[in-house]
Amino acid sequence: MKKIIKNGVIVTASDTYEAEILIEDGVIKAIGHDLQANDAEVVDAKGCYVFPGGIDPHTHLDMPFGGTVTKDDFETGTIGAAFGGTTTVIDFCLTNKGVPLANAINAWHAKSKDKAVIDYGFHLMIAEITEDVLNQLPSVINEEGITSFKVFMAYKNVFQADDATLYRTLLAAKELGALVMVHAENGDVIDYLTTKALEEGNTSPIYHALTRPPEVEGEATGRASRLTGLADSQLYVVHVSCADAADRIAEARKKGWNVWGETCPQYLVLDQSYLEKPDFEGAKYVWSPPLREKWNQEKLWTALKNGELQTIGSDQCSFDFKGQKDLGKDDFTKIPNGGPIIEDRMTILFSEGVKKGRISLNQFVDLTSTRAAKLFGLFPQKGTIAVGTDADIVIYDPNAERTLSAETHHLAVDYSAFEGMEVTGEPVSVLSRGEYVIKDKQFVGNPGSGKFLKRSKFGEHSAQQNKELHTSSN
Numbered sequence: 001m002k003k004i005i006k007n008g009v010i011v012t013a014s015d016t017y018e019a020e021i022l023i024e025d026g027v028i029k030a031i032g033h034d035l036q037a038n039d040a041e042v043v044d045a046k047g048c049y050v051f052p053g054g055i056d057p058h059t060h061l062d063m064p065f066g067g068t069v070t071k072d073d074f075e076t077g078t079i080g081a082a083f084g085g086t087t088t089v090i091d092f093c094l095t096n097k098g099v100p101l102a103n104a105i106n107a108w109h110a111k112s113k114d115k116a117v118i119d120y121g122f123h124l125m126i127a128e129i130t131e132d133v134l135n136q137l138p139s140v141i142n143e144e145g146i147t148s149f150k151v152f153m154a155y156k157n158v159f160q161a162d163d164a165t166l167y168r169t170l171l172a173a174k175e176l177g178a179l180v181m182v183h184a185e186n187g188d189v190i191d192y193l194t195t196k197a198l199e200e201g202n203t204s205p206i207y208h209a210l211t212r213p214p215e216v217e218g219e220a221t222g223r224a225s226r227l228t229g230l231a232d233s234q235l236y237v238v239h240v241s242c243a244d245a246a247d248r249i250a251e252a253r254k255k256g257w258n259v260w261g262e263t264c265p266q267y268l269v270l271d272q273s274y275l276e277k278p279d280f281e282g283a284k285y286v287w288s289p290p291l292r293e294k295w296n297q298e299k300l301w302t303a304l305k306n307g308e309l310q311t312i313g314s315d316q317c318s319f320d321f322k323g324q325k326d327l328g329k330d331d332f333t334k335i336p337n338g339g340p341i342i343e344d345r346m347t348i349l350f351s352e353g354v355k356k357g358r359i360s361l362n363q364f365v366d367l368t369s370t371r372a373a374k375l376f377g378l379f380p381q382k383g384t385i386a387v388g389t390d391a392d393i394v395i396y397d398p399n400a401e402r403t404l405s406a407e408t409h410h411l412a413v414d415y416s417a418f419e420g421m422e423v424t425g426e427p428v429s430v431l432s433r434g435e436y437v438i439k440d441k442q443f444v445g446n447p448g449s450g451k452f453l454k455r456s457k458f459g460e461h462s463a464q465q466n467k468e469l470h471t472s473s474n
């Protein structure tokens, strides 16, 4: 059905202006004033911002990890995402050494196909580089439309790849047109420190943080960046948690290397002291890399403001406190890593970032949507509001006040990482390709309506195409 959004303030990564939007057949047909279409539903956005739907470039839905599986799958996870204003997620497809890549990709399609309520894509984990893997990569990119690879420098004996694998992945990505993503922590040093901590009888959640100090993240971030420079390739560092790693990215960019960095809401508002909560509650806050000393938060906000970090991912990877996190009751290394962030990703950035004057409104859109669309081959179909783009749109009340809680979130997991936090701003309605997923704060979407997105190769969107899209917008 046609829709006209009236009375709102459109915000993109570059512009803020009042105009109406005509939506037809799932795309934006016109942007202007006094738009007419007889049979269109009028959507009143009075008092609201009209944002492009958020893009979360870092999720783990229905993922096996640490002897269990994430609580939120592609249905509950994408419903939560939509309530928070996200209309696209890119999830990590895990692979195993010696197993055809197609098996992993098919497994991820099976997990998502009938469940996702918003559009989605996949990144592909690279566990090893062999001649066989190299022969499979062109079809991953050209036929499957999976144009980003993920290499883990940590999780020894589980996901960790060696430096030669990272370097060869960077070379292959350069040749084929993919972006390499990296979990940057020095897994060998962490393995040594965790073994030593357990030998000394230190088993509680805080030791998760103490055995993964900022230096091991900074060192791995610097190493991956240097290898990227050497390969003349492109790198995206996921979940940057601390000043040490953010500084390494800023240095790499100054040298002219193609390195980008993502941070996550948890690192911007939570800190290492949360791991010391009594009654094992600290386990709720176990992420890798870990939460850091509080002073790192302002450094990360400054890096976002200055453009030294470019995106916000959720790293959504939820495990129930009861029955999953407690696998590590007597041994912090057995606590499944990760937390529920997908629903609150944009909320935290708006409330703590825009409302507190740390970033601008246009930066908010760039950090939560546009930049990810550009880096991951979705722009301009996704990530902006312009004629011809998908009508993925969030109507956002900037003054709504609420308290975040597991009582009111829409995920399946049994706790909220931000329990009791007071925030300002909330999506009122969310459209995916012109159809309501959230209408007046109620879920009205359908599991299975989300489409798999075959993405363009790295850097393929043309400057001319972008220019045309922006000049036709008002």
Ligand SMILES: NC(=O)NCCC(=O)O
Residues within 6 Å of the ligand: 060, 183, 239, 286, 287, 288, 289, 315, 317, 337, 338, 339
């Ligand atoms: N980050 C985390 O603790 N869990 C999810 C897996 C990963 O991204 O490393």
Ligand SMILES: [Zn+2]
Residues within 6 Å of the ligand: 183, 238, 239, 288, 289
């Ligand atoms: Zn990671």
Ligand SMILES: [Zn+2]
Residues within 6 Å of the ligand: 058, 059, 060, 315, 317
């Ligand atoms: Zn992750």
